[in-house]
Amino acid sequence: MTPIELTxxxxxxxxxxxxxxxTGTTGICxxxxxGKTNLSFVAVFFWLTGVLEKDTKEDYxxxxxxxxxxxxxxxxxxIEYTLxxxxxxxxxxxxxxxxxxxxxxxxxxxxxIDLLMRDILKASPDVIxxxxxxxxxxxxxxxxMTDQVRLxxxxxxxxxxxxxxxxxxxQVQIGKLPVYVDQSADITALQTKMTxxxxxxxxxxxxxxxxxxxxxxxxxxRERGVISVRLSASSAEAVEGQVKTLSxxxxxxxxxxxxxxxxxxxxxxxxxMLQANVPTTVENEAHNAFLxxxxxxxxxxxxxxxxxxxxxxxxSP
Numbered sequence: 001m002t003p004i005e006l007t008x009x010x011x012x013x014x015x016x017x018x019x020x021x022x023t024g025t026t027g028i029c030x031x032x033x034x035g036k037t038n039l040s041f042v043a044v045f046f047w048l049t050g051v052l053e054k055d056t057k058e059d060y061x062x063x064x065x066x067x068x069x070x071x072x073x074x075x076x077x078x079i080e081y082t083l084x085x086x087x088x089x090x091x092x093x094x095x096x097x098x099x100x101x102x103x104x105x106x107x108x109x110x111x112x113i114d115l116l117m118r119d120i121l122k123a124s125p126d127v128i129x130x131x132x133x134x135x136x137x138x139x140x141x142x143x144x145m146t147d148q149v150r151l152x153x154x155x156x157x158x159x160x161x162x163x164x165x166x167x168x169x170x171q172v173q174i175g176k177l178p179v180y181v182d183q184s185a186d187i188t189a190l191q192t193k194m195t196x197x198x199x200x201x202x203x204x205x206x207x208x209x210x211x212x213x214x215x216x217x218x219x220x221x222r223e224r225g226v227i228s229v230r231l232s233a234s235s236a237e238a239v240e241g242q243v244k245t246l247s248x249x250x251x252x253x254x255x256x257x258x259x260x261x262x263x264x265x266x267x268x269x270x271x272x273m274l275q276a277n278v279p280t281t282v283e284n285e286a287h288n289a290f291l292x293x294x295x296x297x298x299x300x301x302x303x304x305x306x307x308x309x310x311x312x313x314x315x316s317p
Contacts, residue, residue: 001120002075006047010068011087012038012060041133047072049125050085050092050114057087076120083117130157 003021008014013035019026028036042060046052047070052060061068071084078099085092094113095106107113118124123131130153134142145153155161 004073004075004080006044006070006072008039008043008068008070010062010065011043011070012062014039014043015062043070045125045129045133046070047083047085048117048121049128050110050117051125051129053129061087081120083113127157127159 005018005020007016007018009016017039019039028040030036042052046060066088068087069084070087071082073080073082075081079096081094081096083092083094090110091108092110092113093106093108094116095104097103098105107116121128142150142153
């Protein structure tokens with residue numbers, strides 16, 4: 001921002017005065033009490049920020065008058081702005097020429113004007129006051145102040161305390177966030193396993209799709225509707241083991257049946273018991289064994305019929 005000129009109307013002891021800012025350093029000279037501070041500090045600070053360090057705005061209106069204002073022009077980039085602030089009320093207006101449309105634009109809302117000026121000045125009023133303005137003894141105060149006061153001064157200038165408050169608030173919110181255990185390694189392992197399973201599934205599906213053609217080519221479809229099932233070597237071995245187990249059970253049952261029949265024949269030779277028409281314990285056991293073996297034989301025959309329609313064809317290694 002580059003100031004161009006500042007005009008005071010009924011501001012303190014100034015009825016109407018215009019100060020033109022020239023290139024370089026502008027110096028204001030005059031006897032004590034003539035208004036050097038009111039011009040270079042109070043009026044300029046009020047013009048830029050809308051803030052008066054002491055008293056109210058009405059107190060700065062020139063005696064004997066009812067209205068007063070401060071107006072000035074400044075350059076920001078390639079745009080020339082005009083800012084006017086009233087002392088007798090809260091009125092203010094910021095105007096400029098739009099570089100694109102070449103039309104005059106303006107803003108009258110005091111809050112929006114203050115926000116625009118903060119954006120232009122890149123600082124808040126308190127930071128501007130602490131860094132851009134200094135009283136006659138201010139420079140000595142900065143040099144001679146104690147470490148504690150100097151620390152507070154630089155904290156104010158750099159907004160360190162505000163930044164610390166924001167950091168503390170953010171830390172509280174971050175502390176409320178849930179903490180999740182890193183499971184990236186487990187996810188990677190599962191993805192690898194899923195890929196392997198997908199590959200195996202695709203291979204199995206292809207094998208199932210090729211099964212009918214394989215059976216036809218191998219001449220395994222025989223008469224009587226025999227169903228051929230292609231199994232792996234381990235699966236074929238397991239099926240054969242089950243068949244052997246059933247055969248063994250069948251043999252045991254046949255042996256039990258023979259034993260029961262023999263027992264039944266032996267019990268028939270005991271004529272004295274037959275004449276009494278009283279069944280013996282041996283007869284009961286033999287009869288029960290006969291019924292059991294008969295039912296079991298029927299179950300085995302049914303299983304054999306079911307197995308007979310399968311032709312086990314072990315898969316070539």
